[in-house]
Amino acid sequence: MMDRANQTGKSLGRWALVPVMAVFVAACSPMMEYHGYAPTDTDLAEVTIGQDTRETVAQKVGQPGMGGVMEGSGWFYVQSDWRRRGWRAPEETDRQVVAISFDLRDRVSNIERFGLEDGEVISLSRRVTDSGPRPGVLSQVFRVLGQFSAASLGG
Structure with missing residues (x-):
């Protein structure tokens, strides 16, 4: 009789884990996020x-x-797709940039589409006078750690 009760308890315990595992798997599955808008090629064929x-x-x-920085410059449509996986930083999976240029008469002069594969990392130019040698990473870490006190950690 005890064996049967023990087996029933084990069986119920296993079934109780199913909803917990389902929640765990759902929390770990990637979530897609979509930002912005870029017209499709079909839409652009009408222009x-x-x-x-x-x-x-x-x-x-x-x-x-968004538009260009200068008056009379082009229009830019930007759409980005991001994959978010739990605690990890989001990863950009696709980017579409559609650039529509206009001529001096305000008529369309060019239409271009750029994807994530066309992108380049560019460094922005800073117009700042060099202030000399910069401190190393470790000296910056030690300087920040030196700013903490026991009073600031306690709440």
């Missing part, structure tokens, strides 16, 4: 170079998320 203006482009494919 005619040399004929369409900013207004007609806005009607056909929508307003861009």
Whole structure:
């Protein structure tokens, strides 16, 4: 009789683990996030170079998320897809940048699409006078650690 009760208890214990494992697996599965908007090639096929203006482009494919820095420069549509896995930093899986250029008459002069594979890491130029040698990483770490006190850690 005890064996049967013991087996039933073990069986129930195993079944109790199923929801816990399902929650664990769901928490570890990747989550996709989508940011921004880039028109599809089908949408862009409706835009005619040399004929369409900013207004007609806005009607056909929508307003861009950002424009060029200078007045009269192009429009940029940017869409990024990110994969998030638990505690890890998100990873960009796809990026689409659509650049629509306009001529002096405000008509479309060029349409370009760039993907994640076309991107380059660029260093921005800083117009700052060099202040001399910079401290090393370890000296910066020790300086930060030296700023803590027991009073600042206790709450």
